[in-house]
Amino acid sequence: MKVLLATLRMLSPETAHSIALNSLKLLHKLKLINLFFPYKFSNSPFYFKGLEFKNRLGIAAGLDKNGDFIDSLGALGFGFIEVGTITPKPQSGNSKPRVFRFTDQEAIVNRLGFNNKGVDYLVERVKKRKYSGVLGINIGANKDSKGQKRIDDYIECFQKVSPFADYISVNISSPNTPGLRSFHSKENFLPLFEAIKNTRESERFYNPIFIKLSPDEEQDTIIEITEAIKNFNFDGVIASNTTVEKSNLIVSTTANYSGGLSGKPLLKKSNALLNLVHLNEPELLKIGVGGVHNKESFDMKFEKGASLVQIYTSFIYHGPKIIKKLLK
Numbered sequence: 657m658k659v660l661l662a663t664l665r666m667l668s669p670e671t672a673h674s675i676a677l678n679s680l681k682l683l684h685k686l687k688l689i690n691l692f693f694p695y696k697f698s699n700s701p702f703y704f705k706g707l708e709f710k711n712r713l714g715i716a717a718g719l720d721k722n723g724d725f726i727d728s729l730g731a732l733g734f735g736f737i738e739v740g741t742i743t744p745k746p747q748s749g750n751s752k753p754r755v756f757r758f759t760d761q762e763a764i765v766n767r768l769g770f771n772n773k774g775v776d777y778l779v780e781r782v783k784k785r786k787y788s789g790v791l792g793i794n795i796g797a798n799k800d801s802k803g804q805k806r807i808d809d810y811i812e813c814f815q816k817v818s819p820f821a822d823y824i825s826v827n828i829s830s831p832n833t834p835g836l837r838s839f840h841s842k843e844n845f846l847p848l849f850e851a852i853k854n855t856r857e858s859e860r861f862y863n864p865i866f867i868k869l870s871p872d873e874e875q876d877t878i879i880e881i882t883e884a885i886k887n888f889n890f891d892g893v894i895a896s897n898t899t900v901e902k903s904n905l906i907v908s909t910t911a912n913y914s915g916g917l918s919g920k921p922l923l924k925k926s927n928a929l930l931n932l933v934h935l936n937e938p939e940l941l942k943i944g945v946g947g948v949h950n951k952e953s954f955d956m957k958f959e960k961g962a963s964l965v966q967i968y969t970s971f972i973y974h975g976p977k978i979i980k981k982l983l984k
């Protein structure tokens with residue numbers, strides 16, 4: 657396993673990502689996945705709104721953007737899987753290189769920009785899944801959509817995925833789609849939330865809706881938006897997305913690392929957001945994500961108010977064995 661991860665690290669991050677996930681898929685097809693990655697941890701289920709999360713650890717959005725790897729990720733033992741972010745139209749994202757590893761700091765900077773195959777493709781993948789655990793679908797807007805069209809994008813995705821989603825997460829916090837984070841301000845989130853609330857009613861979607869937040873907003877902004885999340889009867893928040901603040905990252909070159917930072921250096925900031933939300937809106941469900949890399953940082957998320965936790969970057973650095981490490 658160590659050799660495999662070291663070899664993958666010699667490739668470009670996006671190539672390594674694709675090879676690793678396709679290898680998992682192949683192992684799953686050959687029914688060998690649990691021979692390589694036996695999951696021998698205890699599952700203690702968590703129940704929310706009629707959903708049974710087999711355990712409290714999930715894979716965060718962005719790893720499987722198009723729903724191509726749901727069954728193999730499910731076989732590794734995650735308690736829930738979130739796919740996306742998906743947009744109405746397929747889009748290729750920003751130009752490469754756009755993912756950067758900082759191995760010694762267990763960090764990643766990415767500026768992918770919602771590269772995805774579009775919502776119709778994802779729905780077909782989701783329909784074909786065999787995985788029976790909790791599946792969240794994360795929705796966003798196309799890069800070229802502006803004004804009302806941007807809200808319409810969320811609604812189109814919502815309508816298309818709602819028959820198949822155990823929960824829907826609304827991503828207003830990617831730093832790589834210009835202007836997306838402006839949905840944290842009242843004049844922008846009110847029309848979006850209103851449209852989502854109406855669509856939830858018209859689609860009779862009674863499963864949870866979570867709003868995924870940025871760790872880079874002011875406290876007052878977070879207090880205002882989380883109060884609205886509660887008043888619109890949405891179910892909770894995902895805290896957090898990546899940060900654009902890089903003061904915690906040690907960089908030795910002058911290369912352009914604009915984009916969102918994830919992994920270990922994000923832990924403190926995402927925990928601060930999580931705790932702020934928890935203190936202000938204790939009854940909202942919180943999914944804690946950002947910087948979890950060992951048992952201690954995993955447990956810390958629950959102390960800060962999370963009921964569920966997700967990982968992304970530590971899965972890239974440690975592979976599937978991180979699941980056992982966190983859940984033991």
Ligand SMILES: Cc1cc2nc3c(=O)[nH]c(=O)nc-3n(C[C@H](O)[C@H](O)[C@H](O)COP(=O)(O)O)c2cc1C
Pocket residue numbers: 716717718719721740741755764766768770794827830868896897898918919920922945946947948966967968969970
């Ligand atoms: C390469 C990469 C791509 C990501 N893509 C998405 C995405 O499409 N949608 C989203 O909501 N979050 C995305 N994220 C953010 C993660 O879901 C997560 O919130 C963030 O990485 C913090 O968790 P971590 O420190 O465990 O990685 C992405 C993160 C990375 C590293």
